[in-house]
Structures are given as structure tokens and as C-alpha cells.
Amino acid sequence: MTGQIIKQISNQYTILTEDQKRIDAIARGKLRHMEVDGKSSFYQSISSKTKKETQHQQLSPKVGDIVTYSFVSDHYLIEDIHPRKTDLYRPDIANVDQLFLVFSAIEPEFSYVLLDKFLTVLHTYDLEIQIVLTKTDLIDQKMKDVFKKQLDYYQKIGYPYLTLNAKTLEDKDKLLTLLKDHVSVISGQTGVGKSTLLNGLIPDLNLATQEISKALGRGKHTTRHTELYPLNGGLIADTPGFSKLSFDQLPLETLPFCFKEFSFYSDNCKFQSCSHIHEPQCAVKKAVENGQILTTRYENYVSFYEEIKTTKKKY
Numbered sequence: 569m570t571g572q573i574i575k576q577i578s579n580q581y582t583i584l585t586e587d588q589k590r591i592d593a594i595a596r597g598k599l600r601h602m603e604v605d606g607k608s609s610f611y612q613s614i615s616s617k618t619k620k621e622t623q624h625q626q627l628s629p630k631v632g633d634i635v636t637y638s639f640v641s642d643h644y645l646i647e648d649i650h651p652r653k654t655d656l657y658r659p660d661i662a663n664v665d666q667l668f669l670v671f672s673a674i675e676p677e678f679s680y681v682l683l684d685k686f687l688t689v690l691h692t693y694d695l696e697i698q699i700v701l702t703k704t705d706l707i708d709q710k711m712k713d714v715f716k717k718q719l720d721y722y723q724k725i726g727y728p729y730l731t732l733n734a735k736t737l738e739d740k741d742k743l744l745t746l747l748k749d750h751v752s753v754i755s756g757q758t759g760v761g762k763s764t765l766l767n768g769l770i771p772d773l774n775l776a777t778q779e780i781s782k783a784l785g786r787g788k789h790t791t792r793h794t795e796l797y798p799l800n801g802g803l804i805a806d807t808p809g810f811s812k813l814s815f816d817q818l819p820l821e822t823l824p825f826c827f828k829e830f831s832f833y834s835d836n837c838k839f840q841s842c843s844h845i846h847e848p849q850c851a852v853k854k855a856v857e858n859g860q861i862l863t864t865r866y867e868n869y870v871s872f873y874e875e876i877k878t879t880k881k882k883y
């Protein structure tokens with residue numbers, strides 16, 4: 569029998585069966601290993617090489633895994649894990665194919681640095697990315713216009729966005745269409761409205777939400793565990809917010825490719841290996857001057873470049 573793990577609490581798993589029933593299961597002995605992978609980085613993926621190695625070594629099951637299970641005497645037993653299409657850490661979920669990047673317009677304040685950092689880190693993944701701007705009910709028309717102008721740019725380079733009030737969720741149908749048949753994850757800083765959004769999508773879910781001032785006062789995030797919820801033929805997970813995002817393993821040479829609009833211009837740079845920082849006759853810098861590339865995007869690129877360079881030097 570085949571199913572998908574939607575919840576894990578230590579050694580106890582909940583599997584969603586093919587006929588949409590929830591059953592409790594434990595893993596067979598050979599699967600009860602602690603994973604020794606460095607789970608240090610956000611959204612770190614197993615490279616294809618190590619993926620082969622680790623699969624060989626036997627992974628332990630995790631949320632999102634498609635598994636083969638059986639019924640032995642009086643309980644369900646996970647026998648095998650099917651190969652993972654994608655493998656995220658923090659949130660630790662397998663087989664995710666879509667990510668909702670949630671930002672609030674204010675409280676916490678919107679950050680283009682954080683948005684670009686997220687997009688950079690996520691660039692190497694085979695994931696659909698949707699930017700979601702919440703709390704638009706709390707800003708005036710002038711601010712809305714500014715967001716529209718900026719976010720239209722992101723949409724143009726391939727990152728579509730939605731703006732909404734997560735508390736009232738007027739745009740529910742649009743979201744439901746996007747979620748159909750996908751394994752999606754809602755991600756973003758603490759307090760942006762991730763759980764509020766999911767509560768709006770799934771009536772009766774009643775996830776805990778909390779005013780940001782209170783959450784920060786406690787020094788804790790409101791959401792603390794990861795679980796996939798069935799929705800519109802697919803699955804969706806809420807995740808705990810985070811406060812830090814690091815580049816960890818991103819090689820400096822890869823960074824220019826993470827800013828995907830640079831590639832529209834970089835063929836015309838004088839030097840083939842142009843870093844678009846200090847080289848003369850750089851077509852990317854020219855495009856920034858001409859207003860074709862968003863200035864904040866380029867500024868963030870330069871600062872990420874310096875950040876990665878400095879971190880690398882330490883080793």
C-alpha cells in the first residue's frame with residue numbers, strides 16, 4: 569500500500585492513504601536512523617551526488633515522503649520511502665513543488681533585501697514560487713501603488729505575486745486554483761500572517777495565530793511544527809517563521825545566475841566571466857543605469873556578493 573506522510577511527532581507518523589484516510593504508523597527498524605546530513609542551512613537541498621549516497625544509506629521518513637506501508641499484526645509499518653522529487657530542510661519536507669513566500673506590507677515591515685535573499689537561495693530549486701503580500705488592508709493607496717510598481721517588476725522577471733488581506737481572504741478562489749494538486753509550503757518571517765492565511769483557506773483548521781508584538785515579546789514563534797494539510801487535491805504546510813536566512817553553500821560564481829534578469833543583458837558584458845561589480849563595459853550595470861534592472865535588486869546583488877566573499881575568506 570502507498571501513502572504520503574503528512575505529520576510526524578518523533579517516531580509516530582500520520583499517513584494519508586490513497587483513499588484519503590489518515591492512519592498512524594511507525595517506521596520499520598531499518599528506517600529508524602538519525603540523519604547525519606548537515607541540517608544547518610535553510611532550504612538546503614541534497615545535491616544530486618549526495619542524494620544518491622544518502623538514499624543508499626537509508627533515510628528516515630519525513631513529512632511529504634511517499635511511502636510503502638503494510639499492516640503487521642496490530643499496527644501500520646512504513647516499509648520503504650519512494651525517491652524524493654525535492655528535499656527541503658527547514659522546513660524539513662519532501663516532495664514540495666510550490667512555495668508561497670509571504671511578506672507583510674507592514675508589521676513586520678516589507679524588506680526587499682529579504683525577498684531578494686529568499687529568491688537567491690531558492691533559485692537552485694525546482695520549485696514554483698509565488699510571492700504573497702499580506703496586510704494590504706493596513707496601508708494607504710500611495711503605498712499600494714509603490715508596492716505594485718516594485719512587485720510588477722518581480723512578476724515580469726518570473727516571480728508572480730498576489731496581494732491580500734489574510735484575515736478576510738477575498739481572493740480565496742485564486743489561491744485555491746494555484747494550490748490545486750500541488751504540494752505547497754507557506755514560508756516567511758514570523759508574524760506575516762502565514763497561519764492566518766491557511767486558516768482562511770481551510771475552515772475548521774484553527775491554527776494558532778498571534779499578534780506580532782506578543783509573539784516577539786515571548787521570543788517565540790507561534791507555529792512550531794510542520795504538518796501537511798489536504799487541500800483542493802493537493803497538500804499544504806504552514807511553517808514556523810524565521811529570523812535569519814544564510815547563503816551557506818552558495819558559490820560566489822553562482823550568484824549572478826540567481827538574479828535571473830541579469831541573463832537578459834550579461835551576454836553583452838565585455839568580459840565573459842563578468843561579476844557585474846567592478847568590470848568596465850558591463851551590460852548589467854548599464855541596464856541598471858537605464859532603469860531596466862531595479863536599482864534595489866542590483867544593490868542587493870552587490871551586498872550579497874560582498875557577504876559571500878567575506879564568509880568564504882574566513883575558511
Ligand SMILES: Nc1nc2c(ncn2[C@@H]2O[C@H](COP(=O)(O)OP(=O)(O)OP(=O)(O)O)[C@@H](O)[C@H]2O)c(=O)[nH]1
Binds near residue numbers: 705761764776783791
Ligand atoms: N490586518 C491584517 N492583519 C493580519 C493579516 N495577516 C495576518 N494578520 C495578523 O498578524 C498577526 C500574525 O499572524 P500569524 O498568522 O500568527 O503569523 P505567522 O506568519 O503564522 O507567524 P509565525 O507562526 O510566528 O511564523 C495576527 O494577529 C494576524 O491576525 C492581514 O492581511 N491583515
Ligand SMILES: [Mg+2]
Binds near residue numbers: 762764790806807809
Ligand atoms: Mg504561524
Ligand SMILES: [Zn+2]
Binds near residue numbers: 838842843849851853
Ligand atoms: Zn557585467
